[in-house]
Amino acid sequence: MRILLTGGAGSGKSAFAESLAMTQARPLSYIAAMKPYGEEGERRITRHRRLRAGKGFATIERYADMDSLILPTGGTALLECLCNLTANEMFDDDGAEHDASHNNDAVFEKIVRGQDALAAQCSCLIQVTNEVGRDAASYGDGTLRYIQLLGRINRALAAKADAVYELVCGIPIQLKGTVV
Amino acid sequence: MILVVGGAGAGKREYVRSLGWDDSSIADGVMDDRPVIINLQDVVFSYHPERSEAADALLEPLACKAVVVCDEIGGGIIPLERHDREARDACGRLCCRLAQRAEKVVRVVCGLPIIIKGEYP
Numbered sequence: 001m002r003i004l005l006t007g008g009a010g011s012g013k014s015a016f017a018e019s020l021a022m023t024q025a026r027p028l029s030y031i032a033a034m035k036p037y038g039e040e041g042e043r044r045i046t047r048h049r050r051l052r053a054g055k056g057f058a059t060i061e062r063y064a065d066m067d068s069l070i071l072p073t074g075g076t077a078l079l080e081c082l083c084n085l086t087a088n089e090m091f092d093d094d095g096a097e098h099d100a101s102h103n104n105d106a107v108f109e110k111i112v113r114g115q116d117a118l119a120a121q122c123s124c125l126i127q128v129t130n131e132v133g134r135d136a137a138s139y140g141d142g143t144l145r146y147i148q149l150l151g152r153i154n155r156a157l158a159a160k161a162d163a164v165y166e167l168v169c170g171i172p173i174q175l176k177g178t179v180v
Numbered sequence: 181m182i183l184v185v186g187g188a189g190a191g192k193r194e195y196v197r198s199l200g201w202d203d204s205s206i207a208d209g210v211m212d213d214r215p216v217i218i219n220l221q222d223v224v225f226s227y228h229p230e231r232s233e234a235a236d237a238l239l240e241p242l243a244c245k246a247v248v249v250c251d252e253i254g255g256g257i258i259p260l261e262r263h264d265r266e267a268r269d270a271c272g273r274l275c276c277r278l279a280q281r282a283e284k285v286v287r288v289v290c291g292l293p294i295i296i297k298g299e300y301p
Contacts, residue, residue, distance in 0.1 A: 008254020009265075010272015040262060134187075135256025143257060168252070168287055169185055170276035171296045 001124045002115075003179060004161040005172075006131055006154065012170030013128050014048060017078050018055055020179065024076040025123040030057040031069070031077055033084040048080075064088045066114030071121040079118065082129040082157070086111060086150045097142055104149045112156050119160075127161075129154050181242070183282040184249040184293075185275060191291035192249050193218055201247065211241060220250035224271040225264075235270040242274075243281045250275055252287075 003020065007013045021028055030052060036042050049059070057078070062069055064085065071077055079085070089107050091097055099107055119125040133147050158164045163177035182199075186192050196206065196216060207214040209222030217223075220242070224235045242248050254272045259265050279285045284298030 008252060008256075008272060009258070010269040010276065011254050012272075012276045015276075040265075131255040132257055133255070137256065139257060147257065168296060169183065169279035169285055171279055171285060173296060 001163075001179075002119050002157075002161045003124065003126045004129065004154070004157050004164045005126065005167060006129045006164070007167030008131050008134070011167040013130075013167045014051065014080060015170065016165070016167055016172055017080065017126050017128050018052060018057075021057070021076050021078045021124070021126055022055060023179075024126075025074060026056070027072045027075040028055070028057045029071055029075060029077040030059045031066075031079040031118075032059055032061045033063055033079065033081060033088065035063050035084070035088065067110065067117045069114075069118065071118060073121055074123050076124040076126070077118055077122045078126045078128070079115075080128040082111075082127055082153060083132060083150060085114075086153060087146065090146060090149060091142070095142070097145070102141075102145060104145060108149060108152055108156075111153055115157060115160075127157060129157070131166075181245055181278070181282050182247045183275065183278050183285045184247060184288060185252050185285070186288035188251050190288045192251075192288045194291065195286065195288050195293050196247055196249060199247065211238070215246040216249070217242070217245055217247075218249040220248055220274075221253050221267075221271050224274060225267045227267065227270075235267075235274045238274060239277055239281075242278055248278055248282075250278075 005013050005017050034045065036045050089111055090104060115127065133151050158176065161176060163179050164175040165172040166175055184192050184195060201216050205214055206216045206218055209219040211223055223238065227234050253268055259268060279297060282297065285296050287294045287296050
């Protein structure tokens with residue numbers, strides 16, 4: 001089963017994802033795609049670790065290349081989050097884009113293939129993403145391409161998902177399917 | 181308490197008026213003793229950067245309001261400024277906790293009140 005969770009910052013995606021994972025097959029793997037940049041990043045990660053503590057997750061720090069990640073067979077994996085994974089696959093640490101052609105087709109295909117590879121090893125894959133397209137600010141071309149790419153990935157993964165939820169104020173709004 | 185959320189310009193204030201509240205009962209972005217507050221995000225963002233977590237202290241006073249209205253500001257690209265990032269997160273988390281306390285949570289989309297917690301009307 002594949003479940004996609006979306007929602008804005010602070011909308012309760014992580015808490016819902018964790019409680020959902022805990023109803024699914026063991027073992028539980030938590031795939032952390034966020035690179036620990038600086039003190040603020042460390043603080044975010046520490047907070048997430050604290051919220052996850054005692055829930056039985058084995059944490060795997062993996063910032064890219066999900067297509068070659070080996071998971072325990074038949075368990076549940078929670079990937080957090082696709083916005084970090086996409087940024088890591090699209091940009092290098094200096095913010096330069098890997099794909100000189102800027103169409104990002106290869107990045108798109110790599111990420112979708114990576115998610116397929118994770119799903120093939122799990123009984124349940126829970127993917128957390130974000131609504132990065134929902135503001136009116138003006139951005140540089142690289143950021144605009146990132147917004148388009150993540151939107152494209154979200155669409156592709158939602159099409160493959162058995163269930164899709166949007167979190168609003170911690171409340172899961174079912175957009176597709178249902179979790180059994 | 182009823183929690184009302186939605187994007188800017190989605191029709192949240194009109195919805196509050198439709199519940200029977202007039203403008204003299206509605207505080208705009210400030211904490212006072214009026215029964216309704218709108219633009220809660222402005223209160224959270226007004227905190228000093230070091231005090232974003234102080235938003236937690238708003239929970240109890242807000243839970244005593246009749247109606248709390250907040251813009252949904254968690255979408256979009258992660259803000260460049262640390263204060264904006266932290267305030268955005270704090271605002272979202274405060275709304276999650278308010279939603280747990282609320283009898284009803286209403287999300288206004290294109291002027292349509294969508295009840296996401298509690299009973300119609």
